[in-house]
Amino acid sequence: MxxxxxxxxxxxxxxxxxxxxxxxxxxxxxxxxxxxxxxxxxxxxxxxxxxxxxxxxxxxxxxxxxxxxxxxxxxxxxxxxxxxxxxxxxxxxxxxxxxxxxxxxxxxxxxxxxxxxxxxxxxxxxxxxxxxxxxxxxxxxxxxxxxxxxxxxxxxxxxxxxxxxxxxxxxxxxxxxxxxxxxxxxxxxxxxxxxxxxxxxxxxxxxxxxxxxxxxxxxxxxLAKTSVAILGEGSCNDANHISGPSRTGEGLYQSIRSALHQAKLKANDLDYISGHGTATPFNDEMEAIAFDRLAMNDIPMNSLKGYFGHTLGASGLLETIVGMHSLHQNTLFATKGFQKLGVSKRINVIKETTTRELNTFLKTASGFGGCNTAVIFQSVK
Amino acid sequence: MKDNPYKISAYCRIKEQRVSVNGEIILENSGIDFPAFIKSVYKYFDTDYPKFFKMDNLSKLAFMAAEILIKRGKIGLEKNQNIALVFSNRASSLDTDRKHEDSIKDLDRYYPSPAIFVYTLPNICMGEISIRHHLYSENSFFIFDEFNPGYLNDYTHGLLEDGKADKVLCGWVELEEDAYDAFLYMVTKNGPIEHNAEAINRLYKRSWEI
Structure with missing residues (x-):
């Protein structure tokens, strides 16, 4: 293929x-x-x-x-x-x-x-x-x-x-x-x-x-210098509530699993996660639960909402593009506004912009209607 | 194009106070507006789901179309079945958008409500169906200028081929005030009807010209 x-x-x-x-x-x-x-x-x-x-x-x-x-x-x-x-x-x-x-x-x-x-x-x-x-x-x-x-x-x-x-x-x-x-x-x-x-x-x-x-x-x-290949994707509903995220992160969990399966990768093959991170109490907690269920606790992750705000129907692509540049520059960007972890599960939120070799990343998003999507990318550099 | 192993197992149409399943008219209630009509449909099909009454009109329409298709189309819902939802329409959620707009237009009469605002997205109706039938599956909502069997066919085919879904509940759910049209069909590995753009278009036409 x-x-x-x-x-x-x-x-x-x-x-x-x-x-x-x-x-x-x-x-x-x-x-x-x-x-x-x-x-x-x-x-x-x-x-x-x-x-x-x-x-x-x-x-x-x-x-x-x-x-x-x-x-x-x-x-x-x-x-x-x-x-x-x-x-x-x-x-x-x-x-x-x-x-x-x-x-x-x-x-x-x-x-x-x-x-x-x-x-x-x-x-x-x-x-x-x-x-x-x-x-x-x-x-x-x-x-x-x-x-x-x-x-x-x-x-x-x-x-x-x-x-x-x-x-x-x-x-x-x-x-x-x-x-x-x-x-x-x-x-x-x-x-x-x-x-x-x-x-x-x-x-x-x-x-x-x-x-x-x-x-x-x-x-x-x-291809452009920042190009990535799409390795896998998944999109699953929470089947829980139209305006509140699932307490178990079910839809996000299943979306990421589906994307990993298609990419033929394991969680620890990922170098970086670009999360949704809207900074509402429930959304961020839900994400932490889903990442924890997937044993993704140590993978560096960020939310870019502190730079652009939540840009709704554009946010998923906006943050994917920034992720592509992140891979190209081998740089993990800090989560603007983050000070101290405030979710019930341990996740590795990037506090300071740091350089590190990066090859793969996962982008996730969640929204009203209980929808979640996860896509995994790999650098072609 | 590769061999097409996918079939349409059942289809449902709700339009102008009429409900049909697999080309057979099940219910006709002329002379009533949409809220009264959809309530009569809800009752006719012995639906017991109080959340229905909190939904906006687009969700009520999509919800009942899915409900009827599953009940009358003899579609067994096994536990944890992976049925993707691929819906489309022209007017998005504009019917409810206008209600939200009415509540904020005038700063002297400013009363936005979360119960209305949440329905100002077309995919919410798929969320309602997912909750009802415990579907932890893909939802995609497309906006087209008119019913577009070509794109729906290709997309559904891709979902099934990639193993992203076992079945796909697919179609068109359009509503603006008293003009409404729902056409949903189930794509599976078994069924009496071919699944391709021409066949879908034929069903879309035939299900109304009964």
């Missing part, structure tokens, strides 16, 4: 408009989270990481992207444009487009402005992205809560393995909106300080926004 690889990638974030800009800040332990007081988003101030609209507009102009696009579409177009250009793949009938988002243009429900009512439909937004670049295949929108970004990677791999595509471009994105902020606030899930994943003092999440893109390919001649 031929391998499937992750290749050229891009991150549009508050740090800038490419992966390197974001990874440099992470490496230097700089957080993008800022204290924002904007009653149009939430009646009380909160920490978030947002994309500067003026800079985004400048970037569109620099890239020569013209047309009437929503805020999220602009982020996605900039991100995907750079990956398509870098990869130099021509968009034939063997090239797929996957768009991963939880809420898409949901801000248009509040103030549609110049855009038609239809634009809030994810399939319509998908068509806008599709038409702009001239893809020859129907766009596939994945909307599966907070696992969407990493599930999209597993889905791309499966379509390639089925022979439907040779290459798949994935673009992910979600916005910080009144819709999202009011909802997470109603759950009392928001933290009043920059989030502290896995920490004893953790007090909830911050929501942030990014767009991230990547080329998934079966062509070993189309």
């Amino acid at each position: 031929s391998k499937v690889y992750l290749s050229y990638n891009n991150i549009v974030s508050s740090f800038g408009f490419d992966s390197e800009a974001a990874v440099d800040k992470v490496k230097n332990e700089v957080s993008g989270l800022q204290w924002v007081d904007d009653p149009m988003l939430l009646p009380k101030p909160f920490y978030t990481s947002r994309i500067d609209q003026e800079k985004l507009q400048q970037e569109l102009t620099t890239l020569g992207i013209k047309g009437q696009f929503t805020r999220l579409e602009k982020m996605m177009l900039v991100s995907l444009h750079k990956v398509i250009k870098a990869s130099n793949v021509s968009l034939t009938t063997k090239v797929g487009l996957i768009i991963s988002t939880t809420k898409g243009n949901i801000d248009l429900l509040d103030e549609g402005g110049q855009f038609s009512k239809e634009r809030v439909y994810l399939s319509v937004m998908g068509k806008v992205i599709h038409d702009f670049f001239g893809f020859k295949t129907e766009p596939i929108v994945v909307s599966n809560a907070c696992v969407s970004g990493i599930l999209a990677v597993a889905i791309a791999k499966r379509f390639i393995r089925q022979g439907r595509f040779d290459h798949v471009f994935i673009v992910c994105g979600d916005l910080v909106t009144k819709f999202i902020m009011s909802g997470f606030n109603s759950f009392q899930a928001l933290s009043d300080e920059p989030c502290r994943p896995y920490c004893i003092t953790r007090s909830g999440i911050n929501i942030g926004e990014v767009s991230a893109s990547i080329l998934v390919t079966n062509d070993p001649d189309r």
